[in-house]
Amino acid sequence: MNPTSQRLILPLLLAALLAFPSFGSDFYVELVAKTLVLAIFAMSLDLLVGFTGLVSFGHAAYFGIAAYAVAMITPKYDPASLWLALPAAIIAAGLAAFVIGLFVLRTKGIYFIMVTLAFAQMVFFLFHDTNLGGGSDGVNINFKPDAAIAGWAPFDLNEPGQLYYFIVAALVAVYGVLKLVLRSPFGRVLIGIRSNEHRMLSLGYATFYYKLAAFTLAGALAGVAGFLYAVLSGFVTPELLAWHQSGNVLLMVILGGMGNLVGAIAGAFAFTAMQEAFGAWTKHWQLAMGLAIVAAVLFLPGGLSAIPARLKRAMTGEEK
Amino acid sequence: MREALLVAEKLTRRFGGLTANSNVNLTLERGTLHALLGPNGAGKSTCINMLSGDLPPSEGRILLGGKDITGLSNHQRSRVGIGRSYQRTNIFPKFSVLENCRLAAQSRRQQPWRVFKDAVRDPDTLARAHAAIAEAGLAGREHRIAGQMSHGEQRQLEIAMVLATDAQVLLLDEPLAGMGSDESAQMVELLKRLRENRAILLVEHDMDAVFAVADTITVLVNGQVLESGDPDTIRKSPAVQQAYLGHEGADHV
Numbered sequence: 001m002n003p004t005s006q007r008l009i010l011p012l013l014l015a016a017l018l019a020f021p022s023f024g025s026d027f028y029v030e031l032v033a034k035t036l037v038l039a040i041f042a043m044s045l046d047l048l049v050g051f052t053g054l055v056s057f058g059h060a061a062y063f064g065i066a067a068y069a070v071a072m073i074t075p076k077y078d079p080a081s082l083w084l085a086l087p088a089a090i091i092a093a094g095l096a097a098f099v100i101g102l103f104v105l106r107t108k109g110i111y112f113i114m115v116t117l118a119f120a121q122m123v124f125f126l127f128h129d130t131n132l133g134g135g136s137d138g139v140n141i142n143f144k145p146d147a148a149i150a151g152w153a154p155f156d157l158n159e160p161g162q163l164y165y166f167i168v169a170a171l172v173a174v175y176g177v178l179k180l181v182l183r184s185p186f187g188r189v190l191i192g193i194r195s196n197e198h199r200m201l202s203l204g205y206a207t208f209y210y211k212l213a214a215f216t217l218a219g220a221l222a223g224v225a226g227f228l229y230a231v232l233s234g235f236v237t238p239e240l241l242a243w244h245q246s247g248n249v250l251l252m253v254i255l256g257g258m259g260n261l262v263g264a265i266a267g268a269f270a271f272t273a274m275q276e277a278f279g280a281w282t283k284h285w286q287l288a289m290g291l292a293i294v295a296a297v298l299f300l301p302g303g304l305s306a307i308p309a310r311l312k313r314a315m316t317g318e319e320k
Numbered sequence: 321m322r323e324a325l326l327v328a329e330k331l332t333r334r335f336g337g338l339t340a341n342s343n344v345n346l347t348l349e350r351g352t353l354h355a356l357l358g359p360n361g362a363g364k365s366t367c368i369n370m371l372s373g374d375l376p377p378s379e380g381r382i383l384l385g386g387k388d389i390t391g392l393s394n395h396q397r398s399r400v401g402i403g404r405s406y407q408r409t410n411i412f413p414k415f416s417v418l419e420n421c422r423l424a425a426q427s428r429r430q431q432p433w434r435v436f437k438d439a440v441r442d443p444d445t446l447a448r449a450h451a452a453i454a455e456a457g458l459a460g461r462e463h464r465i466a467g468q469m470s471h472g473e474q475r476q477l478e479i480a481m482v483l484a485t486d487a488q489v490l491l492l493d494e495p496l497a498g499m500g501s502d503e504s505a506q507m508v509e510l511l512k513r514l515r516e517n518r519a520i521l522l523v524e525h526d527m528d529a530v531f532a533v534a535d536t537i538t539v540l541v542n543g544q545v546l547e548s549g550d551p552d553t554i555r556k557s558p559a560v561q562q563a564y565l566g567h568e569g570a571d572h573v
Contacts (some may be wrong), residue, residue, distance in 0.1 A: 149490040184438040186432040192423050195412040200374065202410075203485060204398030213432065 097219020403487025
């Protein structure tokens with residue numbers, strides 16, 4: 001999408017999201033809320049895959065760690081404070097990404113994919129096989145975090161409608177942070193690394209530290225998504241950190257078109273829509289989904305975000 | 321006495337049992353162009369890789385302005401003023417010429433923590449990128465996509481990027497490779513201009529160009545310095561004629 005059409009379309013999309021609860025049913029409001037959480041998750045991964053050229057196949061680890069952080073910080077019979085639980089979840093995810101990044105960023109290419117997966121599986125089994133977070137059964141979050149500051153509550157996350165708007169606000173905030181970062185000198189270096197890391201080194205950039213910072217930031221933002229997921233579903237299981245989840249979010253980024261934040265959001269919606277549509281049609285929905293994804297990759301290189309440019313080319317009859 | 325910027329002392333590099341460079345001594349002085357000549361496999365690339373920090377030497381040391389920089393990696397060497405261009409064009413092909421050079425200029429004031437700064441509008445970085453583009457003779461082509469330019473233009477861009485980093489020592493690996501005669505002549509003029517206030521090491525196969533611009537020539541054969549001196553000395557050296565020029569001459573006869 002070119003910048004001008006983005007400037008027109010984005011406010012429209014936001015308006016649609018804001019208006020949705022007034023005509024969508026409760027089921028669909030929750031489904032859209034869940035999709036928005038996945039969209040935040042996909043955007044955080046796109047910073048690595050699409051903008052820095054780091055294909056992480058273990059991004060669910062940071063999503064899941066943040067979700068578990070909410071579960072662990074919430075007392076059994078009381079809600080946790082939002083202003084404690086949210087930063088704690090983000091910091092836990094960011095810290096894990098920082099530490100894992102120190103190791104995985106020493107590898108490149110296919111090895112990077114494998115090592116990120118290996119670390120994520122380690123985290124998966126840490127939660128799956130120990131009693132740290134309820135083992136393989138997972139753990140309930142009995143109370144959603146409380147937004148009260150000194151007795152005054154600006155909003156209430158127990159209200160589905162208010163939680164929905166909180167998630168929309170988080171989506172806008174994460175989008176804004178990523179846009180800002182990508183426009184800054186730091187972001188331009190990441191894009192340079194994706195294009196030609198060796199040249200960045202010979203120009204004087206210590207690329208390892210840039211990649212580590214990007215990996216940490218992506219982990220922390222995946223933490224925002226993990227936090228919201230835990231709050232929305234009220235239930236955390238080791239499946240959140242499993243490689244399926246890492247694969248799903250990678251598919252969302254690829255479907256939407258790598259290196260495009262709006263594309264990542266579109267990818268999350270397309271993925272959920274396919275899951276719902278194929279799920280209603282057949283119990284072998286994963287087979288249909290797989291075929292649809294293969295078709296998308298074959299016939300739509302560049303993903304959903306490449307559609308506007310393709311349409312424009314088709315209408316003006318321009319050759320590629 | 322000219323100012324010696326980069327000094328390499330007894331550089332040696334082994335790859336397993338193969339000694340690619342053995343006891344190579346080189347001095348790059350400000351205001352001069354030092355050419356490194358030698359047949360294929362003589363160790364020129366190994367030598368330039370050691371100077372740029374892409375390859376650590378097995379033995380020997382490298383001094384920049386008297387300070388030992390042997391332990392610095394490639395990005396650290398760039399920060400202290402050693403710029404390098406590559407034999408195979410090494411640019412950001414999808415970026416514009418300006419963005420290629422702007423990224424190079426930004427490396428001098430990286431400020432990664434300034435998240436509210438719009439990188440592509442930073443006046444200081446832009447000014448240095450534009451100056452480098454003009455100096456390399458690419459003015460007016462700032463908005464061309466680097467990968468779509470001619471081979472010669474890409475070689476010029478490669479040099480513009482090095483200039484945008486304010487490098488005082490330029491290590492240029494075959495900048496004339498694959499260029500037509502017009503482009504070559506332009507590049508030779510550019511090298512002459514660049515030499516005025518910098519130290520340049522030129523690795524090049526084009527003999528005419530080397531003898532036209534070099535102040536000093538070092539001939540490398542089998543990883544060792546065969547001869548080093550001004551172009552006249554090299555041209556008259558029996559050892560060089562025997563090992564290199566004579567051999568090549570014999571091919572043509």
